Amino acid sequence: MGRKILFITTDQQRYDTLGVNGGELSRTPVLDRLAAQGIRYERCQPTSVVCMPSRASMLTGQFPSTHGAWMNGVALAIDAPSVAENLHDLGYATALIGKAHFEPFMDPFGRFAENSLASLGIPTIEQPWFDGRRGVHRGFDYLEFATHGVMGPLHYAKWMQAQHPEAVAGFYQVVDGDLNVNAAGGGDTGAPQVKFNDVPREWYHTDWVADRTIEWLAQQEDNSDWFCWMSFPDPHHPWDPPASERGRVNWRDVPLPVNYPEEASLREALLDQKARHWRAWYDGRVVSNYEAPKKWVPATLTADQVREVSALNAIEVELIDEAIGRVLKTLESKGWDDDVDVIFTTDHGELQGDFGLLFKGPYHVDGLMRLPLIWRPAPSTKCEPAVVHAPVSLVSLAATFLEVAGQPAPDWVEGAVLPRNDEDARSRSMDATVTEWDSVLFGVAVHVRSIMTRDYLYTEYLPGTMHDGSEGELYDLADDPLQRVNRFEDPSYTSVRSTLSERLAAHANRPGERATPGVLVAPV
Amino acid sequence: MASLRYERRIAAPADVVWGVVTRPETIPEWFPGVVSCTVEGNIRVIQLSSGLEMPEEILVNDALQRRFVYRITAPLYRFHLASIDVIEIGENDSLCVYATTAEPDTLALIVGGGTNSALSEIQRIAESRVSA
Numbered sequence: 330m331g332r333k334i335l336f337i338t339t340d341q342q343r344y345d346t347l348g349v350n351g352g353e354l355s356r357t358p359v360l361d362r363l364a365a366q367g368i369r370y371e372r373c374q375p376t377s378v379v380c381m382p383s384r385a386s387m388l389t390g391q392f393p394s395t396h397g398a399w400m401n402g403v404a405l406a407i408d409a410p411s412v413a414e415n416l417h418d419l420g421y422a423t424a425l426i427g428k429a430h431f432e433p434f435m436d437p438f439g440r441f442a443e444n445s446l447a448s449l450g451i452p453t454i455e456q457p458w459f460d461g462r463r464g465v466h467r468g469f470d471y472l473e474f475a476t477h478g479v480m481g482p483l484h485y486a487k488w489m490q491a492q493h494p495e496a497v498a499g500f501y502q503v504v505d506g507d508l509n510v511n512a513a514g515g516g517d518t519g520a521p522q523v524k525f526n527d528v529p530r531e532w533y534h535t536d537w538v539a540d541r542t543i544e545w546l547a548q549q550e551d552n553s554d555w556f557c558w559m560s561f562p563d564p565h566h567p568w569d570p571p572a573s574e575r576g577r578v579n580w581r582d583v584p585l586p587v588n589y590p591e592e593a594s595l596r597e598a599l600l601d602q603k604a605r606h607w608r609a610w611y612d613g614r615v616v617s618n619y620e621a622p623k624k625w626v627p628a629t630l631t632a633d634q635v636r637e638v639s640a641l642n643a644i645e646v647e648l649i650d651e652a653i654g655r656v657l658k659t660l661e662s663k664g665w666d667d668d669v670d671v672i673f674t675t676d677h678g679e680l681q682g683d684f685g686l687l688f689k690g691p692y693h694v695d696g697l698m699r700l701p702l703i704w705r706p707a708p709s710t711k712c713e714p715a716v717v718h719a720p721v722s723l724v725s726l727a728a729t730f731l732e733v734a735g736q737p738a739p740d741w742v743e744g745a746v747l748p749r750n751d752e753d754a755r756s757r758s759m760d761a762t763v764t765e766w767d768s769v770l771f772g773v774a775v776h777v778r779s780i781m782t783r784d785y786l787y788t789e790y791l792p793g794t795m796h797d798g799s800e801g802e803l804y805d806l807a808d809d810p811l812q813r814v815n816r817f818e819d820p821s822y823t824s825v826r827s828t829l830s831e832r833l834a835a836h837a838n839r840p841g842e843r844a845t846p847g848v849l850v851a852p853v
Numbered sequence: 854m855a856s857l858r859y860e861r862r863i864a865a866p867a868d869v870v871w872g873v874v875t876r877p878e879t880i881p882e883w884f885p886g887v888v889s890c891t892v893e894g895n896i897r898v899i900q901l902s903s904g905l906e907m908p909e910e911i912l913v914n915d916a917l918q919r920r921f922v923y924r925i926t927a928p929l930y931r932f933h934l935a936s937i938d939v940i941e942i943g944e945n946d947s948l949c950v951y952a953t954t955a956e957p958d959t960l961a962l963i964v965g966g967g968t969n970s971a972l973s974e975i976q977r978i979a980e981s982r983v984s985a
Contacts (some may be wrong), residue, residue, distance in 0.1 A: 350944065357985040394957075402962070402966075433966075435959070435963050436886075436903070437886070437901055437903050437905050437963060438884075438885060438886020438887065438901050438903065438967045439886050439901060440885045440886045440970060444903070445902065448902070482903060492971060506957075507958070507959060507960075508959035508960060508963075509957070509958075509959055513873065545878075595860055610959065619959075632981070660866035664984065668974030722939075727899055770962075771962075848969050849961060849962070850962070850963075850965075850966025850967070850969060850970070851963050851966050852959045852962055852963070
């Protein structure tokens, strides 16, 4: 018997939403305790700041420019590498419960396996992609899917539609009549993607994901090895947690984010230091990507709306923490806890008021790029608790899972095993991470590459419809941790810029086989 | 309004490729996700694997130009127009072009994504007919 792996992800969660990371809005005692027992990472970056490419990187251990799912709406190739497949082959029982999103959601033709499998209601070997070895899909033996709403074919939505149809209308309508991300406002402040939801807490997707995970765990044998990816759709918008929980955080008491100057002119001055698409989006001149509501103009965002969004986000984070607590109790009651590695993270962050913006897009700053990451190795391994300050990336997860399972990473994995402490990171020269962005949507093309080191965040905008290849951003994290002062054109940073540019070029030219980039076939 | 176009070079005579797409009732054979359809006159109703049903109006089915044009008339679309053109490149070499123009934009992208997969099936069927 080996070590079991509980991999917990959320969606669109900021680093600073955890108490252990300095967050003061949400109470997260369960995750704080895990961090105290294990390894907490101070600088974890995604490979992409949107869901599909980032999640594909977790599964494949590859950057988007390698695995080929380069933007939302581009499916990860059906035969792409999968760490779940390797674990499956090692004899692990493998499950993914909650949000997958390796394939587009908007799929009325039912062409993608996630949607087809969910439509069938149960995993089945009758699917053409089942080859008797890869698990039902991408190496997972067991799949139950959920996403942010209650419409569509996924398991949670179907469960709600069948079991609790009276509660369906309580959820925010994620997309509008044109299938764009809905800009409609709600709550007390009219903030976009906010709604008071009368759904009982026990029917909300956070508890559903935990309930289904507990159910799956109950079916596992004591001496079996398993890998369970428990994937919560929250705290991604819409911000519509159960109304019964609203009393946890009163939005009127919520302080504004430090990177949200209340004075519009100050916000605009900060935006004007950055590449041109920042201000263009803020003013409503361009929406470069599908993930932000097409009909919403960030300049209209009010301080109270930021407070209300932050409050509801914090409530969703607390519900997740409590749900994780229930699952961990199940492990303890089974007597398994000593042999379970728990890894917690998210796929990307949320701007949540920073620089006057909400949601996400090609904006490579901490709001979207600095992620919570906790690895609590199995207590039986007697791992020393640590805080790692070196930059690490979600691309390292696949190799880490395999190491836990006692296997070396295969050749196709690009990320090294997560360091156990700063000395480990130093000895393996883990001192930088790269985040990529590529989007081509309705005539707007944006291509971004960023490198994060301990000292700097450096971004290059490659030629597209918004940029001519000459723009960039450089932030000196030592004296500008909030990334407000762009040093890209500062002559005193010429050498730094040159070094970091060379490192980005090295990333672009790294050896290894690349998948053919996938085709954009849906908005998301 | 959004407009998308996908094309595929197919190793088959243009008449063979045209033979795949010209009969409206055969769409379930080559458009992934379309499980069945009914055709009455120039009205085709397709059933999707998601359970959705979409009515279409066939506007052009021109064997001389090898051009098939139709529009989805479901109220979800404010506008939709699709065309499939089969162009002869050589004796055993064709270009199949599948274009979609629609509003809302997002629906153009979704159905356009489907047409890209459909081209793969059209290619597979046409080339298998040549080799048979």
